[in-house]
Amino acid sequence: MLKNFYFAKFIKYLLIFIGISIIFFLNIFLLRTIKIIYIFLKNYLFFFFVKKNKILYQKKNVSLEFPNKTSINKKLPINKTSINKKLPINKTSINKKLPINKTSINKKLPINKTSINKKLPINKTSINKKLPINKTSINKKLPINKTSINKKLPINKTSINKKLPINKTSINKKLPINKTSINKKLPINKTSINKKLPINKINYTLPPLFLLDKASKKKVTSIKNLKFIGNLIEKKLSDFGIQVKVVMIHSGPVITCYEIELAVGIKGSQIINLSRDLARSLSLTSLRVIEIIPGTNHMGIELPNPKRKIVRLIEIFDSDIYKNSTSKLTIALGKNIIGNPVIINLEKMSHILISGTTGSGKSIAINAIILSILYKSYPSDVKLILIDPKMLELSIYKDIPHLLTPVITNMKKVSHILNWTINEMEQRYQKMSKLGVRNLFEYNKKIFNLYKNNILKNKKKLELNSTEYLNTLPSIIIIIDELADLIMIDGKNIEKLIVRISQKARAAGIHLILATQRPSVNIITGLIKANIPTRIAFKVNSKIDSRTILDQIGAEKLLGKGDMLYLSNSISLIRIHGAFVSNQEVEKVIKYLKKQEKPSYIKNLFLQ
Secondary structure (H helix, E strand, O other): OHHHHHHHHHHHHHHHHHHHHHHHHHHHHHHHHHHHHHHHHHHHHHHHHHHHHHHHHHHHOOOOOOOOHHHHHHHOOOOHHHHHHHOOOOHHHHHHHOOOOHHHHHHHOOOOHHHHHHHOOOOHHHHHHHOOOOHHHHHHHOOOOHHHHHHHOOOOHHHHHHHOOOOHHHHHHHOOOOHHHHHHHOOOOHHHHHHOOOOOOOOOOOOOHHHOOOOOOOOOOOHHHHHHHHHHHHHHHHHOOOOEEEEEEEEOOOEEEEEEEEOOOOOHHHHHHOHHHHHHHOOOOOOEEEOOOOOOOOEEEEEEOOOOOOOEHHHHHOOHHHHOOOOOOEEEEEEEOOOOEEEEEHHHHOOEEEEOOOOOOHHHHHHHHHHHHHHHOOOOOEEEEEEOOOOOOOHHHOOOOOEOOOOEOOHHHHHHHHHHHHHHHHHHHHHHHHHOOOOHHHHHHHHHHHHHOOOOOOHHHHOOOOOOOOOOOOEEEEEEOOHHHHHHHHHHHHHHHHHHHHHHOOOOOEEEEEEEOOOOOOOOOHHHHHHOOEEEEOOOOOHHHHHHHHOOOOHHHOOOOOEEEEEOOOOOOEEEEEOEOOHHHHHHHHHHHHOOOOOOOOOOHHHO
8 A cells, every 4th residue: 555655646746847847848838939030020120111112212202221330240141141131232232222322422522523512622722722732832831941940940061060069169168088188188199108117019919819719618528437437446446445436526727626535543644555556457557646635635646537538728818817907927837627617816926847758748838828928918017037047948939029139049148138137127126126116016006196297397306326217027937948958057146136137126016927848956946946946847757846846746747748736835736737838829929929019128228
């Protein structure tokens, strides 16, 4: 019974649901049907009345009064089919509905000649009256003729000169560009320079960089190779019972420095003693061990690169550190083991001692030093005295404008020129003492300021008894290519003169650059070493020669061809790869300098 009851109830609700659904769908269908019928009747009635109106209006021969634009846009869609059906645009209908024939056009739209002339002023007379296009009207209303232009727009010569001060007199009054004003405010004219400061820098230009050869941009070694060699160093040292760890790799153009950290209990002397065995295990002829890297507690192992990159001199000259240096005695040495340019200031270093065997790069380094000075200084700033016992190395610089004397190749004249240098040094000290200055830089600066302020007009104000005209003084650099030959000829006298100059000449602006192939104790004596602390060592033959020049070993393990060790008072020993300069580059620079100015030698120097 219960089952029949629930089944009957289910059938009841199902029938109710079906009935409601049928009513719902019928309502929707009826609504849509009513809407469609409404739209159909609406459109049919609209077009019925429109068609009737068209026929009526055609009989009366008047234009149709269609609904306005807004109503058309609202009621009529603008697609192509509806337009063609609702608005007949074919040719016949157009002619019927819109009377476009000639007669109708002439009646309703005045487009014929007479009507055009009356209503739209397009003929010549009407144009001239209403639109000012003829010559007279243009000249009256639009100022295009010459007189009107000159009156309204100030383009004529007189108006330009009055309103815009472009003439010569106005320029000279407002902008002081004339010669007299320049000479009053800035003493740059030739006469004032020649009278007061004979620094003829107007016609002289420093040599350009394009005279030097360009550097290659190829990479020397890859990072993978560097890491592989670092792991190999750790393995080989562990085979000898020494535990180390490579913590840093510094790759340069010629060598790579591997910075190692020692394990606890390992002594640095153990690695130094195993340097030859380590080089052999790495298939190298030699390597250099650095006992301590400045600023760290690490040691360094320097290995040569498989492929060597040439360091060009233009790379140093084109660097920011060389360009930003204001000193006229800036010298480019080369690049360090990291690849950064290295320069020194000869004014602070005073003198330089250079040593190296044949083929080590000593002569190329001297050429790089001379070119560094020529690229930075004018002939009035720096003077050179070149002493060349070989008669081959420095004779290429013959007759350049920076020379104070011709290139000296006669050894008998060397002592004479050194004595003249000592006398010049003493005279400079007297002049500096009168002005109360301590070095040549302060002396030249004070002289320049005195002339600039028109204070120094005669010699009496400085109480100088000399008949020589007081002026700025150039720096003097004496370069001796082979010191050993001079010592062999007149050892005691030459040594005495060199020591005298090296002791006192720095403040007077006189500097020595000495070079030798044989750094023995007889040539580089204790007195010379004591007064020349700045030294450059290229590859030497033995540890004894390295100790003679550097007071320590290491130069015997250099690679040659520009590989050097640089030592000075201010910094510790630095390994530098010297900049290479070819003879062709030197000849280009010398040829460029000779075209500009001739040398001014000291008169009767060897007759004194």
